[in-house]
Amino acid sequence: MRNNFLSMEALEDRLRYWQSKLRLMDWQVEIMFERGYNLGADIGRIHIFEDKRRALIRMTEANDWDPANLLPYDMEQVVVHELLHIHFYPLTRDAGSNVTAEEQAIEAISWALVSLDRRADEVENYYLQELERRPYGLLPRPAVVNCYAGRGEGGTHDNT
Numbered sequence: 001m002r003n004n005f006l007s008m009e010a011l012e013d014r015l016r017y018w019q020s021k022l023r024l025m026d027w028q029v030e031i032m033f034e035r036g037y038n039l040g041a042d043i044g045r046i047h048i049f050e051d052k053r054r055a056l057i058r059m060t061e062a063n064d065w066d067p068a069n070l071l072p073y074d075m076e077q078v079v080v081h082e083l084l085h086i087h088f089y090p091l092t093r094d095a096g097s098n099v100t101a102e103e104q105a106i107e108a109i110s111w112a113l114v115s116l117d118r119r120a121d122e123v124e125n126y127y128l129q130e131l132e133r134r135p136y137g138l139l140p141r142p143a144v145v146n147c148y149a150g151r152g153e154g155g156t157h158d159n160t
């Protein structure tokens with residue numbers, strides 16, 4: 001795992017992508033970079049205004065990330081992590097702000113989602129490259145067809 005530092009523009013792009021995947025498009029979510037000392041021990045924080053369906057994600061600036069951290073700073077994963085807090089919020093809002101079990105669940109799910117999403121991209125890119133290399137007579141690999149079908153992008157590869 002490596003650091004994944006993104007520009008604000010790229011980050012907002014990923015934010016909209018994950019809002020859509022997580023079915024949070026009816027939320028108005030903003031994102032801003034913050035000096036590390038304003039976030040204490042956290043690398044990111046979300047402020048949820050449930051009644052307005054609004055949220056603000058504050059994230060540590062790349063320059064303030066401490067390389068001594070055990071985990072890399074993957075800005076996309078932090079966005080997914082903070083968005084998942086919106087889903088968990090009704091379950092845990094009365095339990096206080098720092099619920100260890102919630103944090104552990106969200107951390108595990110966010111890393112899993114980001115890595116699966118990148119793997120799907122790799123499979124798709126591999127298939128597209130192969131198509132460019134050999135445009136005729138390329139049989140779809142079963143794994144690729146399943147992947148496409150599962151992602152709702154067709155799955156009707158009729159190469160026979």
Ligand SMILES: [Zn+2]
Nearest residue numbers: 081085103106
């Ligand atoms: Zn969290």
